[in-house]
Every structure is written in structure tokens, then in C-alpha cells.
Amino acid sequence: MIVAERKHLKEIQGLVSDQDRILIVGCQECVTVCMAGGEREVGILASSLRLARSREGKPVEILEQTIHRQCDFEFVDELKDKVEGVDCIISMACGVGVQFVAERYVDRWVVPALNTKFAGGTKEIGLWEERCGLCGECILYLTGGVCPIARCSKSLLNGPCGGSQKGKCEVSEDIDCGWQLIYDRLQEKGRLDLLFEFQPPKDWSVARDGGPRKVVREDVML
Amino acid sequence: MGAVPKFDPNLVVFACSHSGAPAARTAGEVPEVHLIEVPCSGKVDVIHLLKAFEDGADGVLVLGCFKEACRYLEGNLRAAKRVGYVRSVLEEVGIEPERVQFQHLAPDMAQRFRELALQLAGKIRAMGPIPGKVKA
Amino acid sequence: MKTESRLERVLAGGHFAVTAEIGPPKSASAKGIRKHASVLKDYCDGLNLTDNQTAIVRLSSIAAAVHVLDEGGEPVIQMTCRDRNRIAMQSDILGAYSLGIRNILCLSGDHQSFGNHPTSKNVYDLDSVQLVRMVKEMRDEKKFLSGDTMKTEPRMFVGAAANPFGDPFEFRVVRLAKKVEAGADFIQTQAIFDVEKFARWMEMVRDRGLHKQVYILGGVIPVKSEKALQYMQTVPGMAIPDELIKRMSAVKGKEAKQEEGVKICVEIIEQLKQVEGVCGVHIMAVMWERIVPEIVQGAGLFPRPRDFEPAEPEAAQAGDD
Numbered sequence: 001m002i003v004a005e006r007k008h009l010k011e012i013q014g015l016v017s018d019q020d021r022i023l024i025v026g027c028q029e030c031v032t033v034c035m036a037g038g039e040r041e042v043g044i045l046a047s048s049l050r051l052a053r054s055r056e057g058k059p060v061e062i063l064e065q066t067i068h069r070q071c072d073f074e075f076v077d078e079l080k081d082k083v084e085g086v087d088c089i090i091s092m093a094c095g096v097g098v099q100f101v102a103e104r105y106v107d108r109w110v111v112p113a114l115n116t117k118f119a120g121g122t123k124e125i126g127l128w129e130e131r132c133g134l135c136g137e138c139i140l141y142l143t144g145g146v147c148p149i150a151r152c153s154k155s156l157l158n159g160p161c162g163g164s165q166k167g168k169c170e171v172s173e174d175i176d177c178g179w180q181l182i183y184d185r186l187q188e189k190g191r192l193d194l195l196f197e198f199q200p201p202k203d204w205s206v207a208r209d210g211g212p213r214k215v216v217r218e219d220v221m222l
Numbered sequence: 223m224g225a226v227p228k229f230d231p232n233l234v235v236f237a238c239s240h241s242g243a244p245a246a247r248t249a250g251e252v253p254e255v256h257l258i259e260v261p262c263s264g265k266v267d268v269i270h271l272l273k274a275f276e277d278g279a280d281g282v283l284v285l286g287c288f289k290e291a292c293r294y295l296e297g298n299l300r301a302a303k304r305v306g307y308v309r310s311v312l313e314e315v316g317i318e319p320e321r322v323q324f325q326h327l328a329p330d331m332a333q334r335f336r337e338l339a340l341q342l343a344g345k346i347r348a349m350g351p352i353p354g355k356v357k358a
Numbered sequence: 359m360k361t362e363s364r365l366e367r368v369l370a371g372g373h374f375a376v377t378a379e380i381g382p383p384k385s386a387s388a389k390g391i392r393k394h395a396s397v398l399k400d401y402c403d404g405l406n407l408t409d410n411q412t413a414i415v416r417l418s419s420i421a422a423a424v425h426v427l428d429e430g431g432e433p434v435i436q437m438t439c440r441d442r443n444r445i446a447m448q449s450d451i452l453g454a455y456s457l458g459i460r461n462i463l464c465l466s467g468d469h470q471s472f473g474n475h476p477t478s479k480n481v482y483d484l485d486s487v488q489l490v491r492m493v494k495e496m497r498d499e500k501k502f503l504s505g506d507t508m509k510t511e512p513r514m515f516v517g518a519a520a521n522p523f524g525d526p527f528e529f530r531v532v533r534l535a536k537k538v539e540a541g542a543d544f545i546q547t548q549a550i551f552d553v554e555k556f557a558r559w560m561e562m563v564r565d566r567g568l569h570k571q572v573y574i575l576g577g578v579i580p581v582k583s584e585k586a587l588q589y590m591q592t593v594p595g596m597a598i599p600d601e602l603i604k605r606m607s608a609v610k611g612k613e614a615k616q617e618e619g620v621k622i623c624v625e626i627i628e629q630l631k632q633v634e635g636v637c638g639v640h641i642m643a644v645m646w647e648r649i650v651p652e653i654v655q656g657a658g659l660f661p662r663p664r665d666f667e668p669a670e671p672e673a674a675q676a677g678d679d
Contacts, residue, residue, distance in 0.1 A: 009314040040269065044311065047272035052315040054354040153469050154440070154480065158487035159533045161466040162521030162548055165594040171469045183526045196532060198540055201444065201488045201503060 001030035001121065002094040003128040004037060004114040009048050012090065015111040019060070019088035022049070024113070025079060025101060026066030027093035034128050036114050037092030039066040045092065045113060061086075070097025076104045083108060118150075136206035136213065142194055144185030151178030157199040231280040231346040232256065233339060236270070238263045240293055241327045242285025248332035254343045263287070263324075264297020271308045271322060281346040282322045283338065289326065298326065317352055320345065360497070360543065363460040363515035364432040365404040368638075369544065369573045373663045374631060375638030377404035377434060377546065377575060378650045380426070382417035388425040391417070394647040399431035401654040403662055404461055406546070406640070409436040413473025420454045427458050434517065435459055438467025443483035444492070444503050451493060455512030463517040463546060464489040487533075487540050490518050494541025516541055520574075521548040522559035523597040531562040534572075544573040546640040551579075551587070552597040553629045560633050569635030576630040577640045580623040580649055581606070583615045620649060624656040631657075 006012075016022055024042050032038030046062045053060040063082050067075045070093035079101070083089065088109040091098040095116040102110035118130035133149030139157075140147060149155045153171045160179030163170025167180045186192050204210070233254045237243040243259040256279075260266055263286030274282045284305055286298030302324045309319035325338050359366060368375045378401070380394050391407075398405055405426050407419040423433035435454055437447065451462065466486045470478045484492065493516045495501050500511040518537040524530055534545065550556045556576065563569050581587055584606035591598040602622065609618045623641075630636050639657070643649050654660050 009311070040267070043269040044272060047269060047276055048311050048315050050276055051272065051312075051317065051352075055316050055352070057354050059354075153471075154466055154482045154485070156466065156482065156485040158485050158536055159529060160524065160526070161486070162519060162524045163469070163594045164525050166525055168594070170594040171471050177525070179529075180526055183529055192532075195529070196536070198487065198491065198536060201484050201492075204483065 001033055001119070002096070002116060003034045003118050003120045003130070004031050004094050004116045005034075006036050006041065006045070006092070006114055007112070009045075009052060012045070012111075012113050013049065013052055016049075016060075016088055016090065019109065020058075021061045021063075021086040022088045022090060023063045023065065023079070023082050023086040024049075024090045025070065025092060025097075026064070027070040027091075027097050028066060028068050029071070029093075031093055031097075031114065032066075033122065035126075037094075037097075042066055042092055045090070070094075070100055073100060073104060076100050079105070134207070135202070135204075136210075137203060139199075142199070143182045144189060144191065144194075146178060146182045146185055148178050148182065151176070151181065153178075157202060159195060229347060229351055230254065231343050231351070232278055233281045233283060233343055233346070234258060234274040234279040235283045235285060235339065236260055236263065236266045237285040238287055238298070238327075241287040241291070241329050241331075242335065244329040245285075245327050245332045245335040248330075249335045249339075252336060252339045252343075255339050262292065262294045262297035263301035264292070264294055264299075266301055266304065268304050268308055268311070271305070272311065275312075275317070275321075275352065280321065280349075280351055281342050283342055284322075284324045285327045285335070285338075286324065287326065288328060291328070318349055321349070321352070361460055361513040361515045363404075365434065365461050366515045366543065368403040368663055371663060373403075373638075374659065375403045375573070375575060376401065376641070376654055376659050376662065377406060377638065378402045378641040378647070379406040379408060379644060380422065380647055381408050381411060381644045382419065382422040384414065384416050386417065388417070388422070391422050391425045392429050395426040395429035395431040398647065398650050399426075399429060401651045401660060401662065402641075403432060403638075404434045405431045406434045406436055406463060408644075409438045409465070409467070410441060410473070411436075411644075412468045413440065413470045413475065413478075415474060420450060420457065420459065423454065423459050424457050432461070433459055434461035434463055436463045436465055437489065438465045439482050439484050439486055439489055440467030440470060440480050443481050447484070447489065448492070448496065448502055451496060451512050451514065452508075455514060460513070461515045461517065462493060463519065464493065464542075465519055486518060487536050490516055490537055490542050491540040498541075515543050517544045517546060518542040519548065520545045521595050522550070522556050523548055523552065524595045527559075530559060531566060531568070534563065535566055535568055538568055538572045542572055544575060544637075546575045547577045548595060549577045549579040549590075549642060550626060550630065551590075551602055552599050553626060553633075555597055556630075557633055560635055564635050573637040574635055575638040575640045576627075576633075576636050577642055578623050578626050578630075578653075579642045579644075580646060580653060581619045582646065583612075583619070616649075620652055620656065623653050627653070627657040627659075 024046050026039050026042035042064050046064050069075045090113045091101045092113045098112045119132040120128050120130040123129045130150050135149045153169050164177040169175035169177045234256050236258050239259050286301045292298040305324040308322050312319045407422040409419040419435045423435045426433040464486050470480050492503050500508050520534045584603045587598050587603045590596045609615050627639050
């Protein structure tokens with residue numbers, strides 16, 4: 001899923017300081033799972049904003065709606081009625097959702113409430129970790145299912161740098177060395193031979209560096 | 223500052239029906255307290271506490287069972303954590319975090335209930351009302 | 359001979375080579391580099407210019423190398439994969455060669471979180487093994503990474519680093535083998551304090567016959583006090599035996615400690631000379647460059663071989679690109 005984290009209230013407050021009628025939009029997909037922008041978080045943000053604005057003597061009117069997916073116009077359209085009554089929309093989705101909402105409601109001021117962090121998973125309740133670097137060309141079959149792009153601090157492809165010590169990355173003891181994980185995994189599987197081969201430079205043109213990417217499936221297009 | 227005008231704080235108490243609520247009933251009325259009985263303190267969510275403040279509470283107290291005594295195993299622990307979270311939200315908003323508290327209680331501790339309620343009321347009386355209170 | 363590198367000649371001539379490191383300053387003055395180079399050039403066969411080491415912005419290694427050349431020294435530019443993509447790297451390699459630089463050490467680079475710009479974005483378009491291969495192919499096949507060809511190739515003597523003390527320990531030799539296969543001509547290792555552990559690593563190196571395919575220079579660091587050792591004990595990828603710290607602590611007085619530090623360094627070099635497959639020593643006396651002559655003399659490595667012609671002038675002619 002896409003993992004996100006809510007911005008500090010002060011920042012969000014600053015983004016809408018001159019707005020008096022606001023719609024806060026939640027999303028039931030990833031950001032609900034990572035507890036950043038689901039219905040519950042929409043309620044908390046709305047309440048916090050109301051309290052904060054009342055404290056300032058500038059009460060604000062806030063509408064709330066959480067839709068199935070903000071990354072799909074089909075659902076974004078459901079906001080139409082509520083959008084009519086506001087000047088500003090706070091999207092509590094990932095950066096994709098914010099853009100879809102902004103694209104649909106061009107005459108409204110749309111601001112993000114979250115910082116979109118990474119593609120990751122739930123390690124335990126309340127802990128999410130990055131797993132995929134979204135590089136556009138998966139090489140997990142070479143590395144025992146551990147991604148060196150996302151999990152090595154330098155995204156190295158030919159083994160660990162000199163800073164790997166006791167399984168930890170030179171950057172921090174809180175970070176596992178991605179290449180130690182790869183080494184261990186391949187050793188368990190008896191496939192250390194995969195590490196002996198020279199891995200050529202990666203084609204980053206299929207990653208973000210090639211500009212906004214598209215996936216087209218003509219067979220499913222209407 | 224001139225003389226502080228007289229201020230009677232509104233306290234909302236979320237009380238577990240297995241501990242806080244029976245204690246409150248035995249204790250009899252405490253004028254500042256608006257009691258809300260819940261099946262377990264773990265049923266109280268962040269938004270309920272925030273709404274209480276939005277609706278005019280000056281202080282909120284959540285009463286759960288003692289650690290090992292929760293009928294639902296960890297409801298009381300969750301409630302305590304949520305109160306902690308609400309404190310951080312209040313801090314962000316600019317409201318004193320001490321206005322919300324979590325306390326453990328047993329059903330036969332009526333006297334303790336009264337003490338806790340009066341203590342919080344006293345504290346909040348000293349703080350005064352929340353500035354720009356949403357509803358009176 | 360693959361290149362016109364003086365360092366290569368020394369190594370190919372079977373001499374125990376000496377290289378040392380000069381850290382460019384955090385300012386726009388070449389004064390210090392020139393001063394160090396003018397002294398060290400007679401004691402070393404190569405002078406490494408670090409590339410924004412520990413991710414702290416410093417005068418560029420290529421510019422620093424030109425100052426070293428001006429002073430008559432033999433520069434080895436360090437190049438990390440942290441700050442440049444393949445376009446900038448290849449461009450800098452061409453430029454460095456055109457300026458008379460003949461040696462390059464290919465590195466991953468310390469992560470930017472260590473330095474004075476922790477909020478920067480890193481590049482790592484290539485890793486150090488890929489960089490080695492790229493420089494080799496530029497030299498031997500006159501090819502850019504893209505496959506495009508060039509007329510005048512940068513004939514660089516290609517170096518890489520190896521850390522015998524990093525983890526996973528068993529993989530360290532595999533990684534060295536990959537660098538050799540990719541085209542490394544010489545290796546400069548992480549600083550060695552634990553000679554025993556280093557010797558175990560070299561055994562694995564010899565088992566694979568790598569010492570016959572690449573010149574290995576053992577890294578050493580002279581220290582001024584036990585504090586430096588204690589600090590290095592906390593640095594990832596360093597192995598510092600406790601006995602050394604005890605030995606330094608037992609010596610009292612600043613000057614006596616410094617003498618002891620030099621003594622330890624010389625002893626380590628003497629031990630490294632005995633390890634089969636070690637072709638030289640790389641002295642990293644950062645912020646203490648002036649001590650290098652004393653160490654080289656102490657280790658019986660002075661004077662340096664000078665029985666060959668200076669590097670021949672650049673092959674490239676005007677108009678020939």
C-alpha cells in the first residue's frame with residue numbers, strides 16, 4: 001500500500017487559515033489501513049481544526065466525507081454535492097488522491113493533509129515499513145525477494161558497501177543492511193551464486209526519472 | 223488582570239460500566255460532572271474525547287478498570303493510550319493537555335471517584351475555561 | 359602497461375608501493391594541498407584526493423589533483439557514486455584525464471546523512487562496481503556506458519576500495535572478486551589495525567588467486583591518541599583491537615602519544631609487508647599529512663623508486679577528440 005503520515009496540525013491550519021468553509025475528504029484505501037486519512041482521521045482532523053480555529057476566534061465550518069478511493073474519478077465525483085458548499089478541500093489521501101480531487105474540482109482550493117511516504121506494508125500494528133522502490137523493473141528474483149533499491153540506503157546492485165556492520169546500515173543502527181538481508185536469504189536458499197554475477201547499471205528511464213509513467217491496457221479499455 | 227470571574231467547569235467523565243460507573247453512582251452527585259457510561263473504557267475513541275471538548279467540556283476524565291481487571295483484556299490500556307494521543311492533539315491545538323486524564327478505578331472506590339473528580343475540577347478552575355470555547 | 363600512471367609503473371616494477379591521502383579543504387584555497395603535495399610527492403607514488411569525504415563539501419578532487427600535478431606529485435582522484443550520475447561521471451573522467459590525471463579510485467561514497475548536507479538527495483545512478491567497469495570500458499574499448507565510441511580514451515589506472523572488516527565477512531572477498539572482474543587494477547583497503555583479521559581475509563583472497571590479478575595496497579591510519587581509536591571503534595566497517603587502545607592509553611603526554619602512534623603505524627606496515635599478496639601501503643593521515651614522510655622513512659620505504667622516465671606527454675593531439 002501507499003503509506004502516508006499526517007502533517008502537523010499547525011501546517012494544515014496554515015494552509016487553510018483564510019478559508020471559512022472546508023470539506024475534509026478521507027479515502028478508504030491505503031491511508032485508512034495506515035491510519036493516516038480514513039474516516040476516523042477525518043473526524044479527528046475536523047475536530048482539531050474546529051477547536052483550534054475557535055481558540056483563535058475564527059470559527060470554521062467543516063464538512064466531512066470519506067470516499068471509497070480518491071485515485072478514481074468514479075468515486076471522486078461523489079463529492080460533488082458537498083464541494084458545492086465549500087471554498088476549500090483538504091484531501092487526506094496520498095498525493096495521487098489529492099491530485100485527482102484537484103483535477104476534478106479545478107475551481108476549488110485543494111490542499112494535502114498528508115505527507116505521502118512510501119510503498120510499504122504493515123510490520124505490526126502502528127509500524128509500517130518501506131518495501132518497494134517503484135523502480136519499474138523488478139529484480140527481486142536476483143536478490144532472494146529483498147529489494148536493494150528500497151532497502152539499501154544507497155540502492156547498490158552489486159553487494160553491500162563498506163559500511164555494513166553486524167547486519168546494520170552505516171546510516172543508522174535502526175536500519176538493517178539490505179545487502180545483509182539479501183545475503184542471508186540467498187544463503188538459506190543455497191543461491192549465493194546469484195551474488196557473484198556482475199549486475200549492470202540499471203535502466204532508470206523506466207523509473208521516475210523517465211517522467212510521469214503510464215500503464216496502458218488496451219484490452220480492458222472501453 | 224482584574225479579579226477572575228467565577229467559573230464553574232464542565233467535566234465530562236467517560237466511565238466504564240464495570241468500575242468507574244458503579245463507583246460514581248455510589249459517590250452520588252458531583253455538580254460539575256456529566257457522566258457518560260460506556261461498556262468498557264476501550265470503547266472510548268479519540269474523536270469522542272475531542273467532541274466532548276468541542277461540545278463545551280472544560281475537562282475530560284476517562285475511568286477504566288485496573289490493569290489486569292479489564293473484562294475485555296486490554297480495553298483499559300487502549301483507552302489510556304488514546305488519552306495520551308488526545309493530549310498530543312490538544313497540545314497541537316493549543317489547549318492544555320492536562321485537561322484530559324485517564325484514571326484506573328475499581329467499582330467500590332466511590333470515595334476515590336469523588337476525589338478524582340474534584341481534583342480535576344479544581345485544576346481546571348485554576349486554568350479557566352478553554353479560550354474561544356466552541357459551545358457554552 | 360595499461361596506462362601512463364606512475365603508480366602503475368611502481369607496482370608493475372614489483373616495488374612495494376606507497377600512496378597517501380590528502381583531504382582537500384572546506385574552502386577555495388589550494389594552499390594546503392600544494393604544501394602537502396610538495397612535501398609528500400617524494401615519499402609517495404600516488405596521492406589520493408578525497409571526493410567530498412564523509413559527505414562534507416570540500417574543494418573538488420579533480421581540481422585538487424591539478425594542484426598536486428603542478429607540484430610534481432602523482433594524483434589519484436577519488437570518485438564516489440553519491441553525487442553524480444553516469445553523465446557527470448563520464449564527463450569528469452574525460453576532463454580529469456585531459457588535465458593529466460592518470461589514476462582514479464572508484465567508491466560508493468559515505469551516505470550524505472553523515473555530512474554537513476544531510477537533507478541532500480543522493481544519486482547512486484551507478485554503484486562502485488559498475489563505475490569500475492565503466493572506467494575500464496572507456497579505457498580499453500573507447501566506449502561510453504551507452505555504447506557510443508570516443509576517439510581519445512581516458513587511460514586511467516583504475517582503483518577500487520575493499521573493506522576486509524565489513525560484514526558479511528564471507529561476502530567481502532566475493533565483492534573484491536566482482537571489482538577485479540569488473541576491471542579494477544588496484545585496491546586500497548580500509549584502514550587496518552587488526553592485522554590478524556586482515557591476514558585471514560588475505561588468505562581468502564589468495565585462495566581465489568585474486569592477489570595475482572590486482573595490486574592490493576593495505577590502508578593504514580596513524581593516530582595521535584587513544585581517543586581516535588576509540589572513535590573509530592564506533593565507526594561502521596572498522597575493526598580496532600582493544601590492545602591498541604590500551605597501548606596508547608599507557609603512554610602519557612601529547613608528544614609521546616604521537617610518537618607511539620607513528621610507531622604503531624610503522625609496525626603495522628612492517629607486518630603488512632610480510633603478508634603474501636600485499637603490494638603496497640596506503641597511508642590515510644587525514645589532518646596530519648605532514649607525518650607521512652616520517653612513517654615512510656620509519657618503514658624503510660624511502661627513497662621511492664625513480665628509475666624510470668616521467669609519464670610521457672598526453673597522446674591526444676589538437677583537433678583530435
